Amino acid sequence: MPLVVVTGFPSSGKTTVALQRLKVFLRCEAIYKNVKHFLSYSALSGFLVSSDFTDSSKEKEIRGLIKAEAQRLIGRDTVVIIDAGNYIKGYRYELYCMSKSNKCTQCTLHCVVPVDSARQWNAARVEEDAYSQEVFDALIMRYESPDSRNRWDIPLFSLLPDVMLPGPEVFTALFERKAPPPNMSTQCAPLSSTNFLYELDSITQEIVTAILSAQKLGVEGQVKIPGHEGCVLEGVGSGITPVQLARLRRQFLSYTKLHPMNDTTKIPALFTQFLNTSLR
Missing domain, CATH: 3.40.50.300 (P-loop containing nucleotide triphosphate hydrolases)
Structure with a gap:
């Protein structure tokens, strides 16, 4: 009123x-x-x-x-x-x-x-x-x-x-x-199911771990994320630091908790797209 x-x-x-x-x-x-x-x-x-x-x-x-x-x-x-x-x-x-x-x-x-x-x-x-x-x-x-x-x-x-x-x-x-x-x-974050939050946390951490592992192996350029077909991170090199990836992951988590989705299979593609855009 x-x-x-x-x-x-x-x-x-x-x-x-x-x-x-x-x-x-x-x-x-x-x-x-x-x-x-x-x-x-x-x-x-x-x-x-x-x-x-x-x-x-x-x-x-x-x-x-x-x-x-x-x-x-x-x-x-x-x-x-x-x-x-x-x-x-x-x-x-x-x-x-x-x-x-x-x-x-x-x-x-x-x-x-x-x-x-x-x-x-x-x-x-x-x-x-x-x-x-x-x-x-x-x-x-x-x-x-x-x-x-x-x-x-x-x-x-x-x-x-x-x-x-x-x-x-x-x-x-x-x-x-x-x-x-x-x-x-x-605004307070909308209530989300425990399963969604778990999937969001584990999938994004899995992708960050895959990127860091590729860096250790000396991979540069494109990195295909194992287990997530079509998810490719562009421009991977020594310039990407663990601290930077952790910060971007926190930003993505915060945004996604405010805008939860019903289909958790979209998380890998969305997170990868977010990283490609942010790391340009």
């Missing part, structure tokens, strides 16, 4: 968008009722708003709490809305990577208001919920606006205070498009 990042200047209406507009809209959609929401820093930290930003280590800790809670809540039947802590583009990128690794769609809602309006709205808040003038000015200077050229900020919707939420467009972005595929490096 999706992740929605609501961003904007301090006191720009992020909570209003998240609670009164987006959350209500999503709950009106009968099949998407399970909406989780992070309201503010203070909801998780227990500190006053301004005090959260006067200590950089505390601020970083609270952002970590928000991300950890999002990681816990994000899932198949949940819409997570984050409207705090995402004024830094690097943090929005972290949230994007989190949603991507969980195979979830994501969009960004940018509350666009002039600085003077945000300052007036902040002054009108009750004292315990308002940012101090020093903190407010610091957050304005540090704020990094989302950019539609950044993959972690798209789809990007810019929202003005008096303009209706583009509900259908947001709905389409969240529920009617495919999530970006997770990076291969972050």
Whole structure:
């Protein structure tokens, strides 16, 4: 299920968008009722708003709490809305990577208001919920606006205070498009049968041993792999070292474990082809 990042200047209406507009809209959609929401820093930290930003280590800790809670809540039947802590583009990128690794769609809602309006709205808040003038000015200077050229900020919707939420467009972005595929490096290897792993290990070791044996006999050029018809290693000579072969074998094992095959008879040809390509 999706992740929605609501961003904007301090006191720009992020909570209003998240609670009164987006959350209500999503709950009106009968099949998407399970909406989780992070309201503010203070909801998780227990500190006053301004005090959260006067200590950089505390601020970083609270952002970590928000991300950890999002990681816990994000899932198949949940819409997570984050409207705090995402004024830094690097943090929005972290949230994007989190949603991507969980195979979830994501969009960004940018509350666009002039600085003077945000300052007036902040002054009108009750004292315990308002940012101090020093903190407010610091957050304005540090704020990094989302950019539609950044993959972690798209789809990007810019929202003005008096303009209706583009509900259908947001709905389409969240529920009617495919999530970006997770990076291969972050995925766990698929479960493979013990027999496949055994065959993979023994066959590749057998081929490496045959190559090293041919080297010891002084064979150069082509080496036909015994027991595997049609498997020929090209360009064998003194330049190929056992360390190099071991490294290439580990690379092949790692890749093949992520992409297991049903027919183990293909392993010799594939490994030989991999070696010929890598040793050129």
